[in-house]
Amino acid sequence: MVGPDYVRPDMETPSRYRFEDAQARDTANTTWWTQFNDRELERLIGIALAENKDLLIAAARVEEYYGRYGAQRGQQFPQAGLQAQGASQRTSRVATPAIPFGDVTVDQYSVDLGLSFEIDLWGRLRRATEAARADLLAVEENRRTVILSLVSAVASSYVSLLDFDRQLEIARETAKSRGDSLRIFELRFKGGVISELELQQVRSEYETAVAAIPQGEKQVAQQENNLSGLLGRNPGPIARGSTLDKLALPAVPAGLPSDLLERRPDIRQAEQQMVAANARIGVAKAAFYPAISLTGLLGTASSSLSNLFEGAAKTWTYAAAVNQPIFTGGTLLGQLAVSEAQQKQALFSYQRAIQTAFAEVDNSLVDQAKTRERLAAQRRQVEALVRYAHLARLRYDNGYTSYIEVLDAERSLFQSQLQLSQTQGQLFVALINLYKALGGGWVDEAEKSAIRPGVDTARTPPVFP
Numbered sequence: 001m002v003g004p005d006y007v008r009p010d011m012e013t014p015s016r017y018r019f020e021d022a023q024a025r026d027t028a029n030t031t032w033w034t035q036f037n038d039r040e041l042e043r044l045i046g047i048a049l050a051e052n053k054d055l056l057i058a059a060a061r062v063e064e065y066y067g068r069y070g071a072q073r074g075q076q077f078p079q080a081g082l083q084a085q086g087a088s089q090r091t092s093r094v095a096t097p098a099i100p101f102g103d104v105t106v107d108q109y110s111v112d113l114g115l116s117f118e119i120d121l122w123g124r125l126r127r128a129t130e131a132a133r134a135d136l137l138a139v140e141e142n143r144r145t146v147i148l149s150l151v152s153a154v155a156s157s158y159v160s161l162l163d164f165d166r167q168l169e170i171a172r173e174t175a176k177s178r179g180d181s182l183r184i185f186e187l188r189f190k191g192g193v194i195s196e197l198e199l200q201q202v203r204s205e206y207e208t209a210v211a212a213i214p215q216g217e218k219q220v221a222q223q224e225n226n227l228s229g230l231l232g233r234n235p236g237p238i239a240r241g242s243t244l245d246k247l248a249l250p251a252v253p254a255g256l257p258s259d260l261l262e263r264r265p266d267i268r269q270a271e272q273q274m275v276a277a278n279a280r281i282g283v284a285k286a287a288f289y290p291a292i293s294l295t296g297l298l299g300t301a302s303s304s305l306s307n308l309f310e311g312a313a314k315t316w317t318y319a320a321a322v323n324q325p326i327f328t329g330g331t332l333l334g335q336l337a338v339s340e341a342q343q344k345q346a347l348f349s350y351q352r353a354i355q356t357a358f359a360e361v362d363n364s365l366v367d368q369a370k371t372r373e374r375l376a377a378q379r380r381q382v383e384a385l386v387r388y389a390h391l392a393r394l395r396y397d398n399g400y401t402s403y404i405e406v407l408d409a410e411r412s413l414f415q416s417q418l419q420l421s422q423t424q425g426q427l428f429v430a431l432i433n434l435y436k437a438l439g440g441g442w443v444d445e446a447e448k449s450a451i452r453p454g455v456d457t458a459r460t461p462p463v464f465p
Contacts, residue, residue, distance in 0.1 A: 001122065001126055002127075002282055002285040003127055003285045003286070004281060006274075006275045008271070009350070011354055013257045013258045013261075013354075014358065016256075017361060018362050019365040019366040019369060020254070020365065021252045026253065026254045028254075028255050028438045028439070028442065029440045030445070031449065032253070032442060033151065035250035035251065036248055037242070037248040038241040040240060041154075042449065044158060044238070046450055048150055048151070048231050048232065049446060049451070050232075051231060051232030051233065052150055052231065052232045054146055054150070055143070055146050055150055056232075058139075058143040061139050061142070061143070062136070062139050062140050062143050064139075065132075065136040065139045065140075066136060068132055069129070069133055069135070069136045072125075073133075075129075078115055078116070079117065080113065080115050081113075081114045082112070083111075084110070084111045084112075085109070085110050086109045087108045087109075088105065088106070089106045089107075090106075091106070108301070109301070109302050109304070110315075111299050111308065111309075112298070112299030112315075113298045115296040115298075116294065117295075118292070119292040119293070119294065121292060123282055123286060124282070127279045127280070128280075128283050130279040131275075131276040131277075131280050134272045134273070134275035135273075137268075137275075138272035144265035145265045145266045147446055148265060148436055148439060151443075151446050152435070154227065154230050154231070157226055157230060158227065158238075159247070159428040159432070160223055160429070161220065161224065162240065163244055163421055163422060163424065164216060164219040165240070166243065166245070167216050167421050167422070168216030168220060170414070170417045170418060170421065171209055171216050174417075175206065175210045175212075175213060178209050181202055182202050194403075198402075202403070202407070205410065208414075224236070249428070250431050250435070253438050253440070255440075257358060257361075260354065260357045260361070261354070263440045264438075265439060266353055267354055270346070270350040273349065273350075274343070274350050277339070281336070281340055285336060287332050287335065288325065289324075290322050291322070291323040292321070292322050293321050294318070294319070294320050295318065295320075296317065297315070297318070298316045299314075299316070300315060301313055360433075361434070364430060364433045364434035365434060367430040367433065368430035371430050372427060375420070375424060378423055382417060382420050385412050385413040388409045388413075389409035389413050392405045392408075393406050393409075
């Protein structure tokens with residue numbers, strides 16, 4: 001075959017990631033979402049894998065490229081076709097005066113078996129088949145990429161939903177607590193114990209908490225609608241299996257940087273696109289050489305249907321043709337230049353995909369590590385503010401300070417509780433993104449989790465060797 005054979009290009013890969021976790025375990029091939037200990041999350045992921053429209057589109061594209069590969073591969077083999085024909089023709093004596101005996105009717109029947117075969121001396125058809133196979137593998141890796149992104153998106157959206165639930169709960173609890181305080185202060189104001197200044201300060205903080213409730217309800221409803229879209233369903237409520245505080249943190253996965261070349265489906269997709277572009281250079285080069293084709297026809301022809309298959313009715317032809325381009329005005333050179341440029345683009349895309357993957361893994365590693373540190377500090381901050389608010393109220397009740405100190409403590413506690421909930425959610429999302437960045441065999445395991453109601457009638461595409 002003319003044209004270059006594919007060889008995976010050498011890529012410089014780091015020996016280790018910049019930010020590694022000493023406690024990380026090589027768990028990238030496990031169904032990591034089960035480590036959350038939330039059966040509802042597992043159920044939602046199963047629904048998404050069965051009904052998400054983007055994934056269904058990606059699966060249908062795989063079927064399309066199965067067909068494309070089969071159609072292209074079939075051109076390497078002899079092509080045979082059967083044609084049967086029957087015709088009757090009446091010749092007009094008026095239109096043809098030379099006919100002496102009046103009108104003439106001619107019947108003609110034929111059955112022909114045609115054969116054609118292109119001798120693939122230069123590998124044009126084989127290179128085209130190689131490219132079609134690589135295209136098929138590329139769209140399959142694209143489907144796996146959709147699965148990887150889908151599972152990660154469902155898990156992240158679910159965690160965010162629980163985070164919004166927790167923030168809404170904090171807002172409601174704070175509004176209730178401040179409402180109780182407001183009623184007490186209104187009684188004190190009516191009794192002349194406190195000034196209107198203190199009353200309005202308490203009312204202001206109460207309304208701040210009340211205003212956070214509709215904002216939280218909006219976030220919850222919109223997040224439920226977003227998650228419904230990932231499930232391939234109409235907007236609606238989403239069941240919860242747990243709360244943010246009860247979710248278990250999955251283990252931190254590990255792996256060598258070189259593993260990404262085999263783990264990440266987007267990298268493997270980019271490589272298959274490079275294989276296809278490389279093979280198409282051979283197709284373009286083969287166009288410069290002679291194309292040799294053989295054709296044959298074996299059949300019968302008769303003017304009467306009754307003797308169509310008698311020995312005397314047999315017909316046959318065979319031929320060999322050679323087509324050699326001589327002058328094409330630069331068309332073939334242009335096609336070759338296009339193929340070579342596309343191969344370079346595919347190579348650079350492959351290199352960029354690898355570099356992007358390294359960056360995503362490093363970013364995810366540092367994200368989860370630093371988020372853990374921030375979460376620990378915020379927990380300590382909340383504990384300190386709870387104590388601070390308690391002491392400030394004791395001081396106020398005993399007349400040692402004004403209510404401004406109590407308001408400051410409660411305001412700080414409210415904000416720190418909201419931030420703590422957000423950081424908890426961010427830590428889960430950081431770990432989800434780390435599993436997504438590393439890729440792995442869990443993509444295959446995810447497909448087994450798909451929930452298909454009733455009988456699965458999905459058509460299995462034909463398999464071509």
